[in-house]
Amino acid sequence: MQKFKYHENVLFQIEFINTVLREIGEKPIDINHQINIEPNGYEAWHSEECITFGIKNNNSAQLIIMCIFDEFRIDIEELSEFRGYSIEDMKKNESQIKNEIKQLFTSTIKMEYYCNDYIIITLLDKNKKKIKTYKYIRGLFVSFYFWLCKCKERIYAPIFPHSHVV
Known part of the structure; x- marks a missing residue:
């Protein structure tokens, strides 16, 4: 290294x-x-x-x-x-x-973007069941109606899909 x-x-x-x-x-x-x-x-x-x-x-x-x-x-x-x-x-x-x-490394990650300023990140297990949700605000101002303008959603495969969580 x-x-x-x-x-x-x-x-x-x-x-x-x-x-x-x-x-x-x-x-x-x-x-x-x-x-x-x-x-x-x-x-x-x-x-x-x-x-x-x-x-x-x-x-x-x-x-x-x-x-x-x-x-x-x-x-x-x-x-x-x-x-x-x-x-x-x-x-x-x-x-x-x-x-x-460990959850971050082994979970499916779903990212939802609202007005490009509000992001919801959800970690899903192998059965697509929600493990944990994080909510983030980027920038100084977020519209009060941010939930009406969902811009995009991305679903990412686990980084280490064949790993096991102990």
């Missing part, structure tokens, strides 16, 4: 993700063909205090995972900062955060 000697917080985050991957029966970051260290647009960020990974499978949503000195961040498709955790949160709520990441 690159030539940098990473800060201990970055190494903690990398091992955190590797543990999640092992728990769902997947290979760790450095040998997993679905995970790439992001070279485009992130060169300035690659240092001992940050590393960025891109994760995508056929027909899955694009995830960007950023392991930063003091923050762990997940972007999904064009939604920046979908999830973010401090190092302290990751240590204090380890099982909850790992479970959330």
